Amino acid sequence: MQIFKVGGAVRDRLLGLPVTDIDWVVVGATAEEMLAKGYRPVGADFPVFLHPQTGEEYALARTERKSGRGYGGFTFHASPEVTLEEDLIRRDLTINAMAEDDQQNLTDPYHGQRDLEARILRHVSPAFAEDPLRVLRVARFAARYAGLGFTVASETLELMRQLSESGELEALTAERSWKEISRALMEDQPQVFIQVLRDCGALKVLMPEVDALFGVPQPEAHHPEIDTGLHTLSVLEQSALHKQPLTVRWACLLHDLGKGLTPEEAWPRHIAHEHTGLKLIKAVNERIKAPKDCQELALLVGQYHTHGHRALELKASTLLELLQSFDVYRRPQRFEEFIVACEMDARGRKGLEQRSYPQADYLRGAASAARGVAVxxxxxxxxxxxxxxxxxxxxxxxxxxxxxxxx
Structure with missing residues (x-):
């Protein structure tokens, strides 16, 4: 029996990053041997065990074969005969297909260390194209490591494009998709995730409403970047720079969906896009099965973000209606998240990233004044x-x- 540290723990150590989760692979062992050593079995589909002391996951080396559609369409084979190299080849990216023993001796059959140094996200083998979830995973890694200069290899992007066109993405469950999307939105550069999905054609499959924003112009006076899709990416980027929570980032991604419905003859203006966009925000929310707090904030930001921008001009009665809409007396935090989403929207414009946003404190003061009325x-x-x-x-x-x- 040989035990190796694999995947992200090896990758991040070599990058000089903090190692949080550690995965282990056991070569040359049977499930019976693991149980005899006190490991606790988990996972119905393939043999994974929890260490009796640390609780970390130890998986028997295994191979896999495509047997159906989607993320779950695989059969696994684990036995003492499966080698470390055979286990590593089924992984998604070369930088995730390295292993090391307890002396930190590296096993790197697919040149992951070389790709780490070259800052390349590259698939390990053609079997990459068998798992549609990998499209989302690679885009997420691109978002995570963009700050270090990583890009997706052109041949890997081509495989992702083939997967996007194959219909396999539709076989992903909403739960699996949301898990990847939510993790990606919380990375340092979530806008890269959306851009990579668009580059490989996956965005128009998973979120066509967002994809439709690219190429749609806005008035240059308010939006120097002009393109609505680029504006959406910038707003998302600002939300990450300002360390906003997932609810705000999700709302930032969806806030302008109504602009994708504006007839071309009306461009670059988008009259009433706040209202026309609500049905699209609702459609994305339901299809992706976002959590309730994310859904609610996205709809409210979509409907009222222009109110936020015009806060100083609003009549007292309109301000009151706005506060009532957010149930600001019982749910003050949701209104605060609305305010910061509006600020991210204002900053997500070319050359205006550092602009002041007095509307934020004005709205906070209005909420405080209304809440100060004693019953x-x-x-x-x-x-x-x-x-x-x-x-x-x-x-x-x-x-x-x-x-x-x-x-």
Missing amino acids: QPLLEKGFKGPELGEALKRERLKALKAYKENA
Whole structure:
């Protein structure tokens, strides 16, 4: 029995990055031997075991063969005869197909170290094209390592393109897709993920509503970058630079979908795109099965982001309606996420990345003014039920009018 550290732990150590998760491969062992040593079995499809002390995953060396469609369409074979090289060849990228023993002696049959040094994401073997999930994984690695200068090898991008055109991507479950998409959006450069998906034709399969934004112009006065797709990538980039949470990043990606529906004869203006885009945001949310908090914020940002930009001009009554729409009294955090999404949208424009955004503090002040209206005095005056609600609304409107006068 031989045990090797494999995959990301080896890759990140060689890159000088922190190693978080460690995967191990066991060569020359049977499941019975693992159980006898106290390892606990997990995973129904292939033999993976948890170490009795550390809880880390140890997998028996295995081969795999395509047997059906999609991510799960594989049969696995594990036996003591499977070599380390045979196990490594089934992995996605050369930089993930390296192993080392307990003396840090490297096994690198597919030249992963060479590709690390050349900053290339390259597939290990033609079997790469058998697993559609790898399209998303490679795009995610591109987003993670873009800051180090990594790019996708042209031949790998071609295989990803073939996968995108094959219909295999449709076989991915929404749960698997979302897991990769959400992880990619939280990388340092999530805009690279979207760009790579577009480069290989996967974006128009997975999120055609986002893909449709590229080539759609906007007024240059407000959008020096002009192209709506490029603007969306810039907004996403800003959300990562400012360390925003997943909810905000998802909303940033989807906020302008309505512009993809504007008739060409109306370009570059996009009248009422906030409302026309809602059905598209809803469609993406449901197809990808994003979590409820991501879905809700994306819809609210889509509908109201232009309100955010015009906050200083809004009437007190419109401000009140905006605050009510976000249920700002019970869910203040959601309104805060809306504010920062609007700020990312304002900054995601060519040459305007450092612009100030006074609307943010103005909206926070408005929310604070409305929340500052006390209920108790109204109860003491005898208001209750619907009448109490109307009285509260009147007092909040009065507070917002006073706030506007003094702002």
